[in-house]
Amino acid sequence: MAADAAEPAPPAGGAMRSPVSCGELFRVFQRLALQGFGGVLPVAHRELVERERWLSPEEFVELLALSQVLPGPNIVNLALIFGDRHFGWRGALAGTAGLLAVPMLIVLALAALFRQFSTQPLVLGALRGMGAVAAGLVVGTAIKLSATLKKNVMGQALGGLFGVATFAAVGVFRVPLVWVVLGIGGIAMAIAWRKLAQAERGRP
Amino acid sequence: MTPIAVTGWAMLGLHGMGWVELAQLCGHFMLLSLLAVGGAITTAPEMQRYLVHEQGWMSAEQFTASVAIAQSAPGPNILFVALMGWEVAGLAGVVATMGGIMLPSSVLALNVARYGRRRADALPMRAFTGGMVPVTLGLLVSTGWLLAAPVRAHPVAWLLVLGTAIASARTRISLLWLMAAGAALGMLGWV
Numbered sequence: 471m472a473a474d475a476a477e478p479a480p481p482a483g484g485a486m487r488s489p490v491s492c493g494e495l496f497r498v499f500q501r502l503a504l505q506g507f508g509g510v511l512p513v514a515h516r517e518l519v520e521r522e523r524w525l526s527p528e529e530f531v532e533l534l535a536l537s538q539v540l541p542g543p544n545i546v547n548l549a550l551i552f553g554d555r556h557f558g559w560r561g562a563l564a565g566t567a568g569l570l571a572v573p574m575l576i577v578l579a580l581a582a583l584f585r586q587f588s589t590q591p592l593v594l595g596a597l598r599g600m601g602a603v604a605a606g607l608v609v610g611t612a613i614k615l616s617a618t619l620k621k622n623v624m625g626q627a628l629g630g631l632f633g634v635a636t637f638a639a640v641g642v643f644r645v646p647l648v649w650v651v652l653g654i655g656g657i658a659m660a661i662a663w664r665k666l667a668q669a670e671r672g673r674p
Numbered sequence: 675m676t677p678i679a680v681t682g683w684a685m686l687g688l689h690g691m692g693w694v695e696l697a698q699l700c701g702h703f704m705l706l707s708l709l710a711v712g713g714a715i716t717t718a719p720e721m722q723r724y725l726v727h728e729q730g731w732m733s734a735e736q737f738t739a740s741v742a743i744a745q746s747a748p749g750p751n752i753l754f755v756a757l758m759g760w761e762v763a764g765l766a767g768v769v770a771t772m773g774g775i776m777l778p779s780s781v782l783a784l785n786v787a788r789y790g791r792r793r794a795d796a797l798p799m800r801a802f803t804g805g806m807v808p809v810t811l812g813l814l815v816s817t818g819w820l821l822a823a824p825v826r827a828h829p830v831a832w833l834l835v836l837g838t839a840i841a842s843a844r845t846r847i848s849l850l851w852l853m854a855a856g857a858a859l860g861m862l863g864w865v
Binding site: 506509514538541542545554555570572576580595602603606610614618630631633648650656658665 | 677689707708709710711713714716739740742743744745746747748749750752753756758760768770772775776779780782783786787788790791797798800801802803804805806807808809810811812813814815816817818819820821822824825831833834835836837838839840841842843846849850853855856857858859860861862863864865
């Protein structure tokens, strides 16, 4: 059977899988990096959750939350932590190398090319159009992952409210991320903590 | 000289930089690594101040081009840091900037993740993920909003952004097709 790189083909049934080797980790992260124009995250969701089934949507968004709070590039942190979870530091290295090695060569080659064509209206137009699609893909990923709020301890309404507040703070008012994580994130964590503690006390 | 010959020289040479400057470059990026909460792009203003204004190692135009080229190429956006190293000191510069920006944050991320995994069932860890997931979703929408900033004045671009969001969320269409459609619309001058 020919593997079609363009069409995600989830295995039959809802069974979750795991990467079998560092080589597979490297290949999958390389494949998703090479499809990611203007940001790899939407492709990472498609490949890791929908195609490979290495992560459930809930696991993906939790891993992403951790990757975003930690300093460093989110997608690299995600590859590091995911690789480490399965194969220790070798897995962390394999995932990161897959993500960066070949794309870096392409970027350096493109830089040499762009120096000659960067003033062409066609090139500039294509870049603008791709930028708009990159924006839409990130929003699309957020739409898909918003389904995980149903299982969130705070409940869908309150979780959605914190999501909107974060967007207003970061996207509209450009508040530095540190303050958003400490402020909005802090309040959200405190509420989650209380609800979890209540649920635990209520348990027989 | 032909562009290829220039590229060849750029690969081997340090662009007149000594090892001391190279170590300074690496050290500065290591510092930025631990400050880069929310992705390396959040430290771009500081990189610009250091590389362009303080050290004079590259022009403001070179800096902006590095970010734009990395955005338009496949792969993580962090690669704009590799391009900056390349502009400043060729291959050695790439090692200095990429090594600097990656190492400290990676070591921290691995250790925090291992620590968190040992206590995944503890109340503080579950409160952390439960509280942070909605914030993460808000950050994703913010990223989309900021990426769309250059085209927000065009009504057709709004349709393209929304259409892409819905098509990618509700269908299994290849993301590469959507990207190609965006490039084509851009070339036609519609967005």
